[in-house]
Amino acid sequence: MKDILQSYQSVRQWTLDICEPLETEDYVVQPAAHVSPPKWHLGHTTWFFETFVLKPHKEGYKEFHSQYNYVFNSYYESVGARVLRTDRGNLSRPSVDDILQYRAYVDEEMESFLPSLEDDNLYSLIILGLNHEQQHQELMITDLKYILGHNPLFPVFSEKGLQKPETCSDEDDFVRKEEGVYEIGFEGTGFCFDNECNKHKVYLNPFEISKHLVTNIDFLHFIESGGYTDFKYWHSDGWAWVLENEIKAPLYWYEVDGEWKFYTLEGLKTLDLSLPVCHVSYYEAAAFAAWKGMRLPTEAEWEVAATDFDWGKRWEWTGSAYLPYPGFEKAPGAVGEYNGKFMVSQKVLRGASEATSPGHSRRTYRNFFQPYYRWQFTGLRLAK
Amino acid sequence: MKDILQSYQSVRQWTLDICEPLETEDYVVQPAAHVSPPKWHLGHTTWFFETFVLKPHKEGYKEFHSQYNYVFNSYYESVGARVLRTDRGNLSRPSVDDILQYRAYVDEEMESFLPSLEDDNLYSLIILGLNHEQQHQELMITDLKYILGHNPLFPVFSEKGLQKPETCSDEDDFVRKEEGVYEIGFEGTGFCFDNECNKHKVYLNPFEISKHLVTNIDFLHFIESGGYTDFKYWHSDGWAWVLENEIKAPLYWYEVDGEWKFYTLEGLKTLDLSLPVCHVSYYEAAAFAAWKGMRLPTEAEWEVAATDFDWGKRWEWTGSAYLPYPGFEKAPGAVGEYNGKFMVSQKVLRGASEATSPGHSRRTYRNFFQPYYRWQFTGLRLAK
């Protein structure tokens, strides 16, 4: 447990580093129900340590503010009432300064607490809290891209970007795997989320999976060949989503005077055709695959084959529904609400993205979202 | 192909038999978007044979009415515009008599066409049409139970009922299966839907599955122990559904002066505790299982073990998402829209119900609905 103080400080600092280019106003707004104001992320990740570590375990700890449990709880039903997700953007107070003071207060308390930590369970809980904060780091980048990318002034977040997105080969190059019994799921000594357990056997039919992600040029071909106007490539729900939302291209793509542009954290740019396509929903990913006469890989196929290709640039939609692995058990108490209760009506994504925090990815990592979301850095890889 | 005329006549007649106790007014209304007026079912099943068999294949066939394609198309995007599902209950015309004439006209044309039928593909298409009509027979019973069961007068549909629901043992009796590779999916010479193919191997961990369905008395215990008021048994979506719809019991259960009653096709009755529970959503089924410390079976587990228990009284929710089997291919053309495009955000049900038409069930049959629906004759069986 010796390194935990350093891990704590480094993860907590990264959150602040991400926010460095923001104006105060950018912390406040919530342009869609599924987007949270950055200042809420700052408070919520802090609330985790106050609620689950300091209050129950540090003797003499004095709560920072009696109302913050209400304001910064997210979906933990066990821990009392909470601000409705759609209301977060209506709260001008606590101010950003108030929340930064809250962070500093909790960090100081944690830093004096961690050196003497000896309880294994508590250690695991803190590691969970840091992984939780890393998830919110990625969400925060995702949300602020949404906030700035939906502003008619298209502000630049940072000229530097966070990580450079990398271009991607569009060679037609597939990994082939034979049929048989394989094993998937996490096993080992490091951290994993409960949804990655248990390691278990699956039977796979023979399959091929592309070594490369689908690129912007590929997706442009799909658009130009009428992919968004022919129902036959789409799931029924996907087609209804296209019609209702008048979807014509990935999120952040804008056709200006006949030329395709896309919004990036560095501002509005000419579409870079060689980048892996980003910000597509599961519906779009599946329709693209159908148009190609192929399909998305299952999560088991992806995990088995991932040793043979590069990944980490996009969260990649799989064809798999988000369901418990054999033997999955929820942890008792509020922390048990973490993953299991979302195991219906969502799809699994595998990989990681340019917004993923350093060290926060694994081959067995299971991300998950509803099929209509596309504000994440989501892309796809084909299988057949 | 010699028996097809008899099959045709028998299936078509069964539809009319179901309607026999209805008043004209009962054919017309649509009390919820997912419910269709019985007269629409009468027309739509007829439209199938006119559109896919008679118009393209019978020489000299004269369309009955030029507007009926528009009125009775359901979700076949390939075949032109269609009346929105939520608008069907607004149409007083065509009248029930008009539609019965339409049925008689199409039946006469089909009956003169079938004896000379020689084309295998066409034969398969007609068999598909008859299975399609059987599905609508069950839907029609489901819908008219909804129509009458939501009327404040609680009208009796039939004193006889359609099939007698059977009581169910509540012994604690499980089938146990060992881990290993099993095969599921349809193989053989009779009819199956495209979603049952291909037969393929799956790896199953050891599991146990109950020989008996969960009964009303079991569910009453769940209610009385606070199952509907404690979020910890529920999926996040399920809990939101409970709160928004103020769900407190299965559909058609009414607490009157402290006594539980339920609406049946024979009218409002005292709740029969020994019957298998019916009209529960996936959310409720999963919450019940969690409360019991168990889970729902996967569809593969169900199919493998179903040789060892009785089934057919309820459609049974499984834990499996409705997804394509390995090697699944959509048929070309409008008929290909049948199943594949629903393969997102739905759960698989296995079994059959008291409303299922004679002969219309198989161990490999995959029914599917969104997790929030419960107007079907749905129940559950536990696994662990």
Add this chain to the structure above:
Amino acid sequence: MKDILQSYQSVRQWTLDICEPLETEDYVVQPAAHVSPPKWHLGHTTWFFETFVLKPHKEGYKEFHSQYNYVFNSYYESVGARVLRTDRGNLSRPSVDDILQYRAYVDEEMESFLPSLEDDNLYSLIILGLNHEQQHQELMITDLKYILGHNPLFPVFSEKGLQKPETCSDEDDFVRKEEGVYEIGFEGTGFCFDNECNKHKVYLNPFEISKHLVTNIDFLHFIESGGYTDFKYWHSDGWAWVLENEIKAPLYWYEVDGEWKFYTLEGLKTLDLSLPVCHVSYYEAAAFAAWKGMRLPTEAEWEVAATDFDWGKRWEWTGSAYLPYPGFEKAPGAVGEYNGKFMVSQKVLRGASEATSPGHSRRTYRNFFQPYYRWQFTGLRLAK
């Protein structure tokens, strides 16, 4: 009070006469929240006599059905729970036959009760009930035009129509009135609604009011000159209504292959240019007047000048808000809910229409609707 039996029979019969061309199915549907199924009108007008006359005043009267108070109450909050207006079209029962039996039962009871009637207040209440039924007669015609006119088959209600709509001069011919104090409101011995009282003085500035209604040809000019696409003629609410509902012409106007048609009770016809325009909202009426550089008359102007022009073909939108006259008092009890509680956010209409029942119109009659409705037989007359 001697003629009341004859009045009763004649008004009650007229309701049935209107329904004569209907199919059973036409009685059942409710294609919009503000439209009631014809069978509901049949029951509700009967419920009025049962609830307010027979139950409290006829000794030994036995209620026809204990649930009908719930089913057929409309907005009388004093008289218990009621079926939500938007749910009426979901009820297949009571059937049309059930309701006709209910009418016959109540009529028989009323006919044996009326000859011995001596109470003045009760007499007035029954006269109110008959006027109430006449209002529902007009509503019933309005509603069934909506039901049939929104059916893709455009069914003919009656080849005869109810009353022949009359063509209308489009001469530019105005009545001029001098400024001064005038009197409006009802005074006399016959029946009037409470909202017509009291007769009172108003001060009018000099004004001119057209002798003729605006015609279809006038309105076509408005359409062709871009009236529906230029916000400057519209109220802010009206413009939002145009955009949200994509309004491009009066209700029941259809442009088919470049030719204007309109739905009438005799089916879909070529637009008759010489008829007074019908089925326009207040927003459209006011926008038309603004486009003409004129305005709608106030209700006081209309009433003062109505002795000098023909009226009775259309309900005519006025510029006046529906508000109480000086000294207006609600009647005590449920009957007092009749008019006063609607005196906010509605506009006054004056006149009568081709659907108005014989004898059911007066110069002082105040009809009223929200400004966005146009399923009534509404038109307009200009003032300046």
Add this chain to the structure above:
Amino acid sequence: MKDILQSYQSVRQWTLDICEPLETEDYVVQPAAHVSPPKWHLGHTTWFFETFVLKPHKEGYKEFHSQYNYVFNSYYESVGARVLRTDRGNLSRPSVDDILQYRAYVDEEMESFLPSLEDDNLYSLIILGLNHEQQHQELMITDLKYILGHNPLFPVFSEKGLQKPETCSDEDDFVRKEEGVYEIGFEGTGFCFDNECNKHKVYLNPFEISKHLVTNIDFLHFIESGGYTDFKYWHSDGWAWVLENEIKAPLYWYEVDGEWKFYTLEGLKTLDLSLPVCHVSYYEAAAFAAWKGMRLPTEAEWEVAATDFDWGKRWEWTGSAYLPYPGFEKAPGAVGEYNGKFMVSQKVLRGASEATSPGHSRRTYRNFFQPYYRWQFTGLRLAK
């Protein structure tokens, strides 16, 4: 025109004075569609002078930012596309600093332009712009009370308050006016809005109007006697509003442990019973009057009698609909959109409030809102 520079500077400075106690975050949020973020008010009032004065009339004027016309337009359809009212709270940029720079830029340009002003029409337009800004000053206070008063932390806006609300006598003291012809409307040399013209005659019946506003103690009696739970005092729309929104007291009243508190700009306080009631909708005002057996005055009654009582503490709901006076004409162009297009479905308020800017009230001033709004400083006075 000599004083216009001083007027300009004083009005513009007042806007900034109001904002002095705000945190940056408070400028950004929009907790309801009818509330605008304070920073939008700052920009919009500036946009008025840039768009209608500087751009068309000051030679060589250089627009501050090409996108600001889009961002800060409100409802002026003539002047191009505009940000949807419900989207204003989603925009983190332009930042508060950006907007303050915009104000400073426009103010400097105006200050160099005003001394040489000679055009009477332009003078009038600038005076209109200043009155427009004063309206937004009041709206800004109203909106920020909503923003802070709906925050669970109930922040203090200012310990000082803006103006001290004054207590109010509850003596039963009425002014009586005889029937006859009176004159209302604006006439004179100062500024008035177009909706106050023309001065014209009205006939009034004899009436009495209270010298005092209804107070919190009066309203508490209404609540305690069941005023919010008995439909008979309410308009039909009002009753639906009460039920749908679960209204139980004026806005900002909170019952905490059996004691009534109310939110003020100085924070959450014990309800001051002697203050005139504030933040009631027209529905509540009318229901209160009905419960008292009285009514609200018409706007003509109010204006005629206002010389005989004190007013200015509350905007007072009248029974009058907001309609044009005889001879009302819209100004040509965008400025003509100011008032006329709202003349449907709104009620007139008379008076002024503690949030009204100095000098911005007149006896003939016509304020107007939809009957369901109550975030304004609205109260009522009884008439009979």
